[in-house]
Amino acid sequence: MSVDGGVLEFEDYVRSRQDALLRSARRLVPDPVDAQDLVQTALVRTLPRWEGIADKKLADAYMRRVMINTRTEWWRSRRFEEVPTGDLPDACVDDGAEQRADREMLRDAMRVLAPKQRQVVVMRHYDQLSTEETARALGMTTGTVKSTLHRALARLRQELEHGRYGYARKEGRCAA
CATH class of the missing domain: 1.10.1740 (Rna Polymerase Sigma Factor; Chain: A)
Structure with missing residues (x-):
């Protein structure tokens, strides 16, 4: 053939x-x-x-x-995506406990602020009001809101870094 x-x-x-x-x-x-x-x-x-x-x-x-x-x-x-290793990574379980602890620590730290400073911080960062809206709600000028917020955040930062809370950014936290 x-x-x-x-x-x-x-x-x-x-x-x-x-x-x-x-x-x-x-x-x-x-x-x-x-x-x-x-x-x-x-x-x-x-x-x-x-x-x-x-x-x-x-x-x-x-x-x-x-x-x-x-x-x-x-x-x-076929190529394997996984590479065998002798060291296993630490298991990271995010149960929300750290987040609740951070929130509680922040609440405690907020107590060192004067009442007006607390109001400004909450309205600007928690309620997410603009500077003008915060000024109208509290009967202040926008400049007063800005300076009060600046001083309040500086005081919070100092309290968290050097106060009894021992707050420091932790490396290696679980990815959210």
Whole structure:
């Protein structure tokens, strides 16, 4: 049989069996695109050996074996995202306890502020009012609100850093 005859015979086989081959490939890999790639790769690997298949009735079995071997090669050659290591990272469970403790510490620190300073801080940062809205609500000028806020935040910062709270930014906290 000539080379052209063998190629035509292979093309006839592919045309007649491509749906069955694709169904077999879908059983091997879940992704339809990967299944098509698997069939194509198996066909490319089978073509040079097509003449060596004496009983063409066994071509389906041969093709399935080529697909299984190809899928196994793909699986073995895949790159792992995880890298084994001897040191395990510390488990970090964020149960909200730190956040509640920080909130309680801030409430305690706010007690060192004068009542007007507390009002300005709460309205500007908790209620998120603008400087003008805070000034209207408290009957102050905007300049007084700004200077009061500046002094209050400086006092809070000093209290948190040097007071009895021992507050310092902790490195390595859990990512929120």
